[in-house]
Amino acid sequence: MTSCPRPEELYLYLEGELGPYDARKLEEHLECCAACRDALAERRLLHEAFTSLPPFEVPDGFARSVMDSLPEPEAVKAGWLNPLLAGAAALAVGLLGFYVLTGTSLVEVLVAVNGFLGSAVARIAPLAVKTLKLGGVLLKVVGDLLALGFEGLGTFTRLLGREGTVAVLGLVLLLTILAVFGARRFLHQGEQS
Amino acid sequence: MTEDRQLVSRALKGDRKAFEMIVRKYEQPLTSYLGRVTGEREAALDFAQEIFLKAYCSLRSYRPDFKFSTWLFKIASNHLIDHWRKKKLPTVSIDQPIEEEDGEVLPQVADPGPSVVRKFELAEIREKIERALKSVPAGLRELFVLRHVNEFSYEEIADIKGLPVGTVKNRVFQAKELLRKRMEAA
Numbered sequence: 001m002t003s004c005p006r007p008e009e010l011y012l013y014l015e016g017e018l019g020p021y022d023a024r025k026l027e028e029h030l031e032c033c034a035a036c037r038d039a040l041a042e043r044r045l046l047h048e049a050f051t052s053l054p055p056f057e058v059p060d061g062f063a064r065s066v067m068d069s070l071p072e073p074e075a076v077k078a079g080w081l082n083p084l085l086a087g088a089a090a091l092a093v094g095l096l097g098f099y100v101l102t103g104t105s106l107v108e109v110l111v112a113v114n115g116f117l118g119s120a121v122a123r124i125a126p127l128a129v130k131t132l133k134l135g136g137v138l139l140k141v142v143g144d145l146l147a148l149g150f151e152g153l154g155t156f157t158r159l160l161g162r163e164g165t166v167a168v169l170g171l172v173l174l175l176t177i178l179a180v181f182g183a184r185r186f187l188h189q190g191e192q193s
Numbered sequence: 194m195t196e197d198r199q200l201v202s203r204a205l206k207g208d209r210k211a212f213e214m215i216v217r218k219y220e221q222p223l224t225s226y227l228g229r230v231t232g233e234r235e236a237a238l239d240f241a242q243e244i245f246l247k248a249y250c251s252l253r254s255y256r257p258d259f260k261f262s263t264w265l266f267k268i269a270s271n272h273l274i275d276h277w278r279k280k281k282l283p284t285v286s287i288d289q290p291i292e293e294e295d296g297e298v299l300p301q302v303a304d305p306g307p308s309v310v311r312k313f314e315l316a317e318i319r320e321k322i323e324r325a326l327k328s329v330p331a332g333l334r335e336l337f338v339l340r341h342v343n344e345f346s347y348e349e350i351a352d353i354k355g356l357p358v359g360t361v362k363n364r365v366f367q368a369k370e371l372l373r374k375r376m377e378a379a
Contacts, residue, residue, distance in 0.1 A: 007366070007370060008362075008363070008366045011366055011369060012362070017347070017362075042373075045315070045318065046318070046322075046369070046372075046373060048315060049315055049318040049319050049322055050322065050337075050341040050369065051341050051344075052315070052319065053229075053319055053322065053323070053341070053342055054319070055221050055222075055225045055342075056221065056224045056225040056228040056229070056234065056237065058220045058221050058224050058238070059238070062220055062224075062238065062241075062242075063213055063216045063217045063220055065242065066216050066220075066241075066242050066245045066246070067209065067212070067213050067216065069242060069246055070209070070212070070245075070246060070249050071249075071250070
């Protein structure tokens with residue numbers, strides 16, 4: 001006969017928290033141990049009572065009183081629609097005000113605004129096209145310069161050979177490290193002073 | 194669980210109705226937990242209100258990959274700890290075994306003894322548990338309530354309390370055996 005289980009194991013068994021192997025072992029033990037059967041029956045009744053304790057009553061208006069005590073929610077973050085609507089509303093108010101003050105009809109105002117916007121676009125468009133063309137030319141020049149640089153580097157490494165390239169790379173690396181640390185030190189001194 | 198996440202997401206967008214649904218869903222489990230742990234119904238209702246307010250104000254810190262109930266009860270548990278600290282109530286050390294005045298509480302072998310529970314019907318036992326629960330140290334009582342009243346798994350309780358699962362299991366067991374002993378003595 002196996003030794004009697006600890007009371008903790010009895011609770012875990014009742015809660016289904018004991019592993020299958022341990023549960024089987026315990027069941028086997030229970031078959032031949034009346035004391036443990038009694039102990040288990042007692043814990044079973046207690047377990048039943050533990051798990052069926054009545055819930056606390058909550059007064060009807062509790063949720064309402066909680067909601068009333070909450071602060072007002074933060075304003076919902078405006079998306080793109082709100083500024084657009086606000087702009088449209090401001091424009092409408094502006095046009096209406098202009099009409100009321102000057103007596104000019106709304107249609108005339110709209111035509112004038114349209115004409116102004118059209119002339120602005122007509123002036124800006126050629127400038128934008130020229131800027132784009134210039135950007136294209138600049139990109140081509142930079143690309144050509146980079147290609148030339150790579151070609152020159154290739155020729156240089158071929159002339160130097162493997163050992164020479166390694167030596168030059170090592171020197172460049174050393175100079176870079178010295179420059180970085182020198183700059184950091186310089187900046188650090190600057191902060192201190 | 195998904196429903197909770199959706200409600201939180203709606204509440205974060207300013208939908209108060211969604212948060213009210215959360216309050217209605219958790220008002221009873223939360224009050225049962227607070228009431229059983231503090232032993233005072235009115236205090237439990239006040240605490241519940243404060244905890245819902247805390248939850249509402251820190252809703253943005255809730256991470257949806259965790260269960261909302263676990264997050265809410267973590268706030269509740271911390272709220273109680275603060276309350277006990279303010280009132281300077283004795284707290285239970287996790288590392289110290291709980292002992293009764295008459296000696297060790299936890300028998301290491303099954304102790305059949307004179308069966309006390311058979312003397313009472315289940316309803317009577319519940320009443321006795323309610324009374325005995327008040328005399329169980331607050332730290333143990335809280336874990337017992339989370340496990341058996343709120344029906345959290347041991348893993349969830351470990352998460353709420355920030356304790357190892359083994360410690361939680363052991364503490365819940367201690368609470369149950371202590372209750373049994375107190376009922377026996379009554």
